[in-house]
Amino acid sequence: MKTKCGAFILPLLIALNCICKAQDSSPKPYADEHRPQAHFSPAQHWMNDPNGMVYYNHTYHLFFQYYPKDIVWGPMHWGHAESKDLIHWKQLPIALYPDSLGYIFSGSAVVDSNNTTGFGKNGKIPLVAIFTHHDPKGEKEGTDKFQNQSLAYSLDGGSTWTKYSGNPVLKNPGVRDFRDPKVMWYAPEKKWVMTLATQDHISFYSAPDLKNWKKESEFGIKAGAHGGVWECPDLFPLKMNGKTYWILIVNLNPGGPNGGSATQYFVGNFDGNKFSPLDSNTRWLDYGPDEYAGITWSNTGSRKIFLGWMSNWQYANQVPTKAWRNAATIPRELSLKQSKGQILLVSKPVTELKNIEEKTIVLKQPLVNRSLDLTSKINKLKSRYVLKLSFATLKDYSIGLSNTKGEELLIGFDPAKDEYYIDRTKAGKMDFQKNFSGRFTAPRLSTAKNSDFILVVDKSSVELFADGGLTTMTAIYFPTEDFNNLAVKTTGKLAINNISISGLKSIWK
DSSP states (O other), X not given: XXXXXXXXXXXXXXXXXXXXXXXXXXXXXXXXXXXXXXXOOXXXXXXXXXXXXXXXXXXXXXXXXEETTOSSOOSOEEEXXXXXXXXXXXXXXXXXXXXXXXXXXXXXXXXXXXXXXXXXXXXXXOEEEXXXXXXXXXXXXXXXXXXXXXXXXXXXXXXXXXXXXXXXXXXXXXXXXXXXXXXXXXXXXXXXXXXXXXXXXXEEEEESSSSSOEEEEEEOTTSSOOSSEEEEEEEEEEEETTEEEEEEXXXXXXXXXXXXXXXXXXXXXXXXXXXXXXXXXXXXXXXXXXXXXXXEOBSOTTOEEEEEESSOTTTTTTSSOSSEEOOBOOOEEEEEEEETTEXXXXXXXXXXXXXXXXXXXXXXXXXXXXXXXXHHHHTTTTTEEEEEEEXXXXXXXXXXXXXXTSOEEEEEEETTTTEEEEEEEXXXXXXXXXXXXXXXXXXXXXXXXXXXXXXXXXXXXXXXXXXXXTEEEEEEOOOSSOOOEEEEEEEEEEEOSEEEEEEEOOTTO
């Protein structure tokens, strides 16, 4: 018996040892090539729009468009992650699965504190998700009524969800693109207001209970950019100098300022029924090629925190990642500022980003004589850092991120055109899609003589916040090795007040 048992166990142990070695040789989760270390991305598979962003019980919930069977777009689910600080994320089980009414497209979530829905039981406050049911059969059959709005609710703080038996709660009147409900509580009239993307404009609906919706008004048929379908809207108030303004965010695909998808916004007033813009100007929240579908968290009081999808529909399905595909931007705090005769949105990385900053180096009043090499300051930071510059007088400059393969990403300012730019024409892998390579520009929206500049660099992405966040740009890139070189260049001499470089710890360790 001992001989037989030993003869069986020894090969088994050898086999198990081989399996363990094979597992050890595979990439560790979140350590694979191009994986951002300071941004949320799913452990595996496809991600696009952020959804259902709600703050409750000291926890930030992030739901997102997710396909758990591949790294390309497929039947949409709501993936789920949560955070205590907007920076460190824990991915949770899928929250919402497709069903007989269709795929689970984009939407929002709210805290129903007054239990207007009646979903709350035994004193438990319901979290309610409002989303678009997308019926692929109806779409294939050619009907225009294949997108409808539905509800799901949670009584355990967002851990588990139950779909409402009366779905859909808002049926399609015959609009082909009828989706992405963003819901908020409008206290003056004690009602919920839904901001809904309806093809080439926005439709506003209201309900006392999130179930019985009536149409209030429409906006946008002749306003803003119309290069593509309007999607993923958001409506919220912000104060400036004691006065309240209403911001209407509208994502657009295609038709962005640098091609493909992008986020525009309007500043105006909202009376519970109608949105009235202050002017007809087209404003862009982010001029880079890779911020889309951005909306804000609900239930955060006067603080408005924005998050976008860090990609572009021109190439999102083709970018060269293997286990996962696509990530979210850094969460950004929004405020208002007046500049060039307009009221504009200001975007800044949330202050919580400081939670993972380390090894800060400050250079006071460095002089750039054509070039200033900062490689020694960042070459141990693993291509993850926050770079801050401030100028008493803004002149031409470029910041070059490069590697030993001759690949380079350029970010800079062109005073002749009064614009910022990101140039990724030589920044690594390009052959997966013809529109990926390019030089992308954004107007300077400040008239000040001085300037400041924040750059968040994370492995395969860069986010630029210039002039206090008046001009924002986001771009992804895929070098064949890390950009461990850094230099500031100018045509002559450039005086800089301060340069600050802070490393970013990985949020996944």
